[in-house]
Amino acid sequence: MHDEVSSFNPYHMAVQQFELAAGKLGLSEDMQEILRKPKRELVVNFPVRLDNGRIKTYTGYRVQHNVNRGPAKGGIRYSPEVTLDEVKALAMWMTWKCAVVGIPYGGAKGGVICDPKGMTSAELERMTRRYTTEISIVIGPHSDIPAPDVNTNSQVMAWLMDTYSMHMGFSIPAVVTGKPLSIGGSEGRNDATATGVLFVTRRAARRIGMPLKGARVSIQGFGNAGSIAARLFHTEGCKVVAVSDTRGAIYNESGLDPAAVLRYKQEQGSVFGFPGAQSLRVSDVLEVPCDILIPAATEGVITANNAERVQARIVTEAANGPTTPAADEVLFKKGCVVIPDILANAGGVTVSYFEWVQDLQSFFWGTEEITQRLEVIMDRAFDAVAEQAERYHCDMRLAANMLAISRVAEATQIRGIYP
Ligand code: NAD
Secondary structure (H helix, E strand, O other): OHHHHHOOOHHHHHHHHHHHHHHHHOOOHHHHHHHHOOOEEEEEEEEEEOOOOOEEEEEEEEEEEEOOOOOEEEEEEEEOOOOHHHHHHHHHHHHHHHHHOOOOOEEEEEEEEOOHHHOOHHHHHHHHHHHHHHHOOOOEOOOEEEEEOOOOOHHHHHHHHHHHHHHHOOOOHHHOOOOOHHHOOOOOHHHHHHHHHHHHHHHHHHHHOOOOOOOEEEEEOOOHHHHHHHHHHHHOOOEEEEEEEOOEEEEOOOOOOHHHHHHHHHHHOOOOOOOOOEEEOHHHHHOOOOOEEEEOOOOOOEOOOOHHHOOOOEEEOOOOOOEOHHHHHHHHHHOOEEEOHHHHOHHHHHHHHHHHHHHHHOOOOOHHHHHHHHHHHHHHHHHHHHHHHHHHOOOHHHHHHHHHHHHHHHHHHHHOOOO
């Protein structure tokens, strides 16, 4: 059991999930071999001048897993923990995610090994511009379109767009999504991931006859996905009983006020120590009494070691890869509904797709139109996955993976093998 955690490798986990679904689909060995490996892995080492005059060399990655259904799409992560295998896993999950919600993209991901919290804004800008330059041989509005992920935001996307545009000699907003509104960003993009999380959770709750009003919600991670989910679920009438970040967790059985917690985090740098709440260890947020658990931080946090102690009836994976295959089994046996990452957090890439479409046609939509279109896509995808799970008597992850993989395999088959 302990080994599962100490030897956690996201790519091995992604491949394990893939093989489970591919086996159940009866996919040929040849097709499995095509889909198991990323199409392209770019590793870049590049120097950046620091504010103190010294030069630091950073390592970055851009991986494209599969582009048979459309251009590659996927976020960029800045973290000391980034590894090539993590980026490969995230790229593969992006392929399945775009397929499961039926948007015409393949999967990609990028990352730089760095500690953005220890860098000045000027250093971050120079690193972003140089990283963009290094990966510009593979990205582009028709080939591979980056977006924000952990520790990157709309400002980083603006630098990326500007750098790419400077090289080309004219503005190319469609090269990246998650941009500020003033340079071709989309209404609704900031809230998109959390909005999608709310839509699918609402659907799941209805299916198991659980009212959302008054439901207790616990959220791991209080960044873009987590803090906005807290606000949206609170507005929906849920009780957000616990939230956490890297420093610790806070709990109040009567419910927290997400806006006040966010203000506290902005002032203090962490949710930990929020007045009027009980302080807990980081991992406790997954085990507190609640009806809905939203992991919104990182991979491999619900494992065979703690899955038995998860009390929620619904786990909605805002984060990518938070639940290991061994934990999936435990949760399924307990009757806990896990809405898998590739479905649950697909709101982000869906509105990114809307942003890209708007940029390409230079014609922009209003918030209402974005939200309506997002709801249609998320609900349709949720229903398709739930039906597949019923038909195969399996959990929603396997069902979602089967649906997605069969769509990518079909596209691969129809296009044929070049030359
Ligand atoms: P973020 O950087 O804005 O926030 C991450 C949060 O998680 C922070 O509060 C951080 O303190 C916390 N955290 C990190 N490691 C932790 C740990 N080990 N334990 C507890 N807390 C931890 O990132 P984000 O954009 O909100 O992304 C979070 C997750 O959601 C990632 O898995 C990401 O891939 C996924 N996701 C994000 C989007 C998006 O649009 N932002 C879309 C799809 C999926």
